[in-house]
Amino acid sequence: xxxxxxxxxxxxxxxxxxxxxxxxxxxxxxxxxxxxxxxxxxxxxxxxxxxxxxxxxxxxxxxxxxxxxxxxxxxxxxxxxxxxxxxxxxxxxxxxxxxxxxxxxxxxxxxxxxxxxxxxxxxxxxxxxxxxxxxxxxxxxxxxxxxxxxxxxxxxxxxxxxxxxxxxxxxxxxxxxxxxxxxxxxxxxxxxxxxxxxxxxxxxxxxxxxxxxxxxxxxxxxxxxxxxxxxxxxxxxxxxxxxxxxxxxxxxxxxxxxxxxxxxxxxxxxxxxxxxxxxxxxxxxxxxxxxxxxxxxxxxxxxxxxxxxxxxxxxxxxxxxx
Numbered sequence: 001x002x003x004x005x006x007x008x009x010x011x012x013x014x015x016x017x018x019x020x021x022x023x024x025x026x027x028x029x030x031x032x033x034x035x036x037x038x039x040x041x042x043x044x045x046x047x048x049x050x051x052x053x054x055x056x057x058x059x060x061x062x063x064x065x066x067x068x069x070x071x072x073x074x075x076x077x078x079x080x081x082x083x084x085x086x087x088x089x090x091x092x093x094x095x096x097x098x099x100x101x102x103x104x105x106x107x108x109x110x111x112x113x114x115x116x117x118x119x120x121x122x123x124x125x126x127x128x129x130x131x132x133x134x135x136x137x138x139x140x141x142x143x144x145x146x147x148x149x150x151x152x153x154x155x156x157x158x159x160x161x162x163x164x165x166x167x168x169x170x171x172x173x174x175x176x177x178x179x180x181x182x183x184x185x186x187x188x189x190x191x192x193x194x195x196x197x198x199x200x201x202x203x204x205x206x207x208x209x210x211x212x213x214x215x216x217x218x219x220x221x222x223x224x225x226x227x228x229x230x231x232x233x234x235x236x237x238x239x240x241x242x243x244x245x246x247x248x249x250x251x252x253x254x255x256x257x258x259x260x261x262x263x264x265x266x267x268x269x270x271x272x273x274x275x276x277x278x279x280x281x282x283x284x285x286x287x288x289x290x291x292x293x294x295x296x297x298x299x300x301x302x303x304x305x306x307x308x309x310x311x312x313x314x315x316x317x318x319x320x321x322x
Contacts, residue, residue: 003049003050003053003055006045006046006049006050006055007055010042013038014039014042014058014059014062017035017038017039017062018062020035021062021065036063039059039062039063040063041245041246042059043056043059043060043063044245044246044247044250045245045246046059047247048245048247084261084265085265087313087318087319088261089261089262089265090305090309090310090313091310091313091318091319092235092258092261092262093262093306093307093310094310094311094313094314094319095319096231096235096258097307097310099231099234099235099238100227100228100231100234100306102231102234103184103188103227103228103230103231103233103234104227104231106185106188106189106192106230107188107191107192107223107226107227107230108192109192110188110189110190110191110192110193110195110196111192111193111195111196111199112196113189113192113193113196114128114192114193114194114195114196114197114198114200115196115197115199115200115203116196117193117196117197118196118197118200118201118204119200119204124197125197125198125200125201128193128194128197128198129194129197129198129201133149134201136149137149137201141205141207145284146202146205146207146210146211147210147211147214147215147281147284148284150214150277150281150282151282151284155278155279155282156278158277158278159274159275159277159278159279160274162273162274162277162278163270163271163273163274163275166222166225166226166270166273166274167266167267167270169187169191169226169229170225170226170229170232170263170266170270171229171263172187173187173188173226173229173230173232173233174229174232174233174236174259174260174262174263175233176233177232177233177234177235177236177237177259178236178237178240178256179237180237180240180241181233181234181236181237181238181241182237183233184230184233184234184237185230185234187230187233188226188227188230191226195223198215199211199212199215213288213291213292213295214281214284214291215281216295217276217277217280217281217291217294217295217298218273218274218276218277218280218281219273220295220298220299220302221269221270221272221273221276221298221302222270222273222277224299224302224306225266225269225270225273228262228266228306229262229263229266231262232258232259232260232262232263233259235255235258235259235262236252236255236256236258236259237255238255239251239252239254239255239256239258240252240255276294280294
């Protein structure tokens, strides 16, 4: 883009910013923060394409003024924790819904591949899940306790082990995004194939409904959270591969920060899933209606917070990401 075109496209916005900064009226800290982000984006573009231009110097000075105004007027929020859950995380879900949808599709296709492979080759399940697990489950099926593996470990020990492992997997899925998203896609593929072959194994034994009503008590929150962690990895990977008008490293920093917020936000969900798996899933005598209720409520809660609530905030003008 020629410098004259860049200036013409943005001059009215910059003048509006100058007017806002020079105004003596009380300013909204959030509006100033949004203004600062827009200006730094323009400044980054100008530094890249017109490093010695007057417009670069102008934007640098204007950004400095906004930065000073923010730290002079902005008060520390007491409800920072609440705001993170109420606005920041939902805004990331909305702004990067394409990455999260891509993560879901990668995972879904992988599940289908896993189920199809298990249907075509009986040894595939052993290859993916391991002989020890398959043999133990077959023994449990013969005893009339097909889901008995969930009661084979002390509840508290199981809670800490499973929760830690799920959190570790989510951080790895995010971190692997640095490899141009390929690492994240691989992790989604591997976990999807495992789930698909796992469910087909129980289907082949005539225990699909039993497995669904047991596994998905905790699996609803757990699997959706892993998919979201994959989305966080794709956000970071895409920010590196497709920086747009921003310098690549600047774009990567933004993507990494957003992805890290998502993974951090998933920690409480993995704790809930770990609790359900360790203390509730093992209650095999629980009525099927109650099991189904827990699964449906978990699904509704996750869909609302990840999809419907961010959409509602966007429609209400709480944030402007589109």
